[in-house]
Amino acid sequence: MRRFRAAVALWGIVALHVPAARAQSTGADPGRIELSAGALWVGHQALGSTAANATTSTGTSLRLFSTSSDLAGAAGFEGRVGVRLSHALVATAEASYSKPQLRVSITNDIENSTAVTAIETMQQFMIGGAVVWYLPYRFGASRVAPFVTAGGGTLRQLHEAATLVATGRYYQFGGGVTHLFASRPNRRLKGLGLRAEARAIVRQQGVAFDTRAHLAPTLAAALFARF
Amino acid sequence: MSGTVTKNGQPVFGAHVVAFDPAKGSLVGSFTLNAQGQFSINGLSPGPHIVRVEPIDDAEVDSFFDANGVDTDFRVAFSDRVVVVPRGGDSGPVTVTVVRK
Numbered sequence: 001m002r003r004f005r006a007a008v009a010l011w012g013i014v015a016l017h018v019p020a021a022r023a024q025s026t027g028a029d030p031g032r033i034e035l036s037a038g039a040l041w042v043g044h045q046a047l048g049s050t051a052a053n054a055t056t057s058t059g060t061s062l063r064l065f066s067t068s069s070d071l072a073g074a075a076g077f078e079g080r081v082g083v084r085l086s087h088a089l090v091a092t093a094e095a096s097y098s099k100p101q102l103r104v105s106i107t108n109d110i111e112n113s114t115a116v117t118a119i120e121t122m123q124q125f126m127i128g129g130a131v132v133w134y135l136p137y138r139f140g141a142s143r144v145a146p147f148v149t150a151g152g153g154t155l156r157q158l159h160e161a162a163t164l165v166a167t168g169r170y171y172q173f174g175g176g177v178t179h180l181f182a183s184r185p186n187r188r189l190k191g192l193g194l195r196a197e198a199r200a201i202v203r204q205q206g207v208a209f210d211t212r213a214h215l216a217p218t219l220a221a222a223l224f225a226r227f
Numbered sequence: 228m229s230g231t232v233t234k235n236g237q238p239v240f241g242a243h244v245v246a247f248d249p250a251k252g253s254l255v256g257s258f259t260l261n262a263q264g265q266f267s268i269n270g271l272s273p274g275p276h277i278v279r280v281e282p283i284d285d286a287e288v289d290s291f292f293d294a295n296g297v298d299t300d301f302r303v304a305f306s307d308r309v310v311v312v313p314r315g316g317d318s319g320p321v322t323v324t325v326v327r328k
Contacts, residue, residue: 052247052254052277067249067277104249104277106305111281113303118277120309163313164273207275209249 034082034090036195038222042098042124045071045203048210065109069209071216074100076124078220082132090132092151098124102207120160122207126170128153134178143183148175149197155206168206174199178224191226228312229267230321231259232280234301238264239325241297246310247277258283262296273314278306280323301325 047069053061076098082090102120109115130151138145152171159165176197183191199218208214228246232239242259244266257268282299304325310318 050249050252052245052279053252054254064245064247064254065279067247069249102275102309104275104309106277106279109279109303111303113279113305116305116307118305118307118309120275120311159275159311159313160308161311161319163311163316163319 030084030086032084032190033227034080034084034092034224035227036080036082036222036224038078038195038220039075040078040096040098040218040220041075042073042096042100042201043217044073045214045216047071047102047208047214048212050209063108063110065113066107067209068105068107070103071122071207071214072101072103073216074098074124078222080222080224088134088136090134092130092132094126094128094130094151094153096124096126100124122160123158123162125156125158126153127156128170128172130172139177143180143193145178145180146175147178147197149173149199155203157206159207166205166207168204168208170201170203172199172201172218174218176220189225189227193224193226194221195224196221228271228276228278228310228318228321229265230278230318230323232264232266232323232325234298234325234327238262239298239301240264241283241299242266242301242325243281243283244268244323245279245281246271246312247279248272248274249277250274271312273312275309275311276318278310278321278323280304280325300327302328 049068051066052064054064056062078096080092080094082092084090104118106116130149132147132149134145134147150173155168155170157166178193178195180191180193197220201216201218203214232242245256246268247254257266259266281303306323310321312318
């Protein structure tokens with residue numbers, strides 16, 4: 001427990017350590033609001049393999065065919081609202097939307113049917129929150145700021161024609177950089193910039209043909225505004 | 228789940244239709260039971276399903292139908308879309324096209 005407290009205290013000290021002049025130049029004062037909107041790409045997720053086994057009249061199992069399923073990678077949109085907790089920490093609420101394809105590859109048919117991939121297009125909504133920690137390093141005349149982020153939320157996947165919904169949870173962690181294009185400390189709009197990041201999303205439940213958690217690499221880019 | 232099996236644009240009578248639930252590993256079967264090639268499979272669990280259509284084995288035709296009109300001259304085929312069974316409802320029409328052997 002002592003070690004944990006020490007780690008938390010150390011983390012807090014480091015998180016809060018950003019030179020004040022630098023923070024002011026980017027409009028990154030505590031209490032400030034950040035809005036961002038952009039595109040993301042959620043990578044492929046393997047959903048496992050299954051065999052379709054029939055039971056014969058003698059009670060033995062007979063494999064009719066095999067399936068291998070995945071949720072294909074898909075592009076989508078993402079929006080985020082953040083509140084500066086300190087010069088280095090931002091708490092965000094975020095939502096994303098994408099339309100991945102559920103693909104089931106059918107092989108090894110007992111009657112040698114041609115391999116087929118059955119497809120369904122789904123709608124995926126992710127709503128959650130995250131904490132962004134800006135690292136105490138700057139590049140490019142202080143306009144490029146690296147960060148790490150971690151968070152989680154709920155997942156809602158709608159099957160085709162919205163006939164059925166699958167819900168679940170997700171957790172994510174990753175990092176990236178923000179590049180401030182314009183800084184106007186004395187205006188209401190303090191800054192404009194680009195945020196680029198890579199995350200790993202771990203999904204639990206939702207559409208799945210097994211009980212495992214599913215990992216998806218994710219890339220995102222967004223324009224942000226600081227107020 | 229309900230739908231139709233066709234061959235060359237014509238309905239197929241007596242085709243064996245199986246719905247497979249990859250999440251549960253369950254298989255539920257039925258037949259196209261009318262001249263329109265329509266089938267219906269009840270009691271499926273909600274979720275995505277794979278639909279497979281096969282001809283009845285020649286030796287079994289008399290076991291299920293009056294053999295007249297039962298089409299067994301086609302290859303095994305699958306629906307090219309994942310068929311979603313809603314909770315307490317119907318999947319909407321599923322069409323599976325088969326080709327001659």
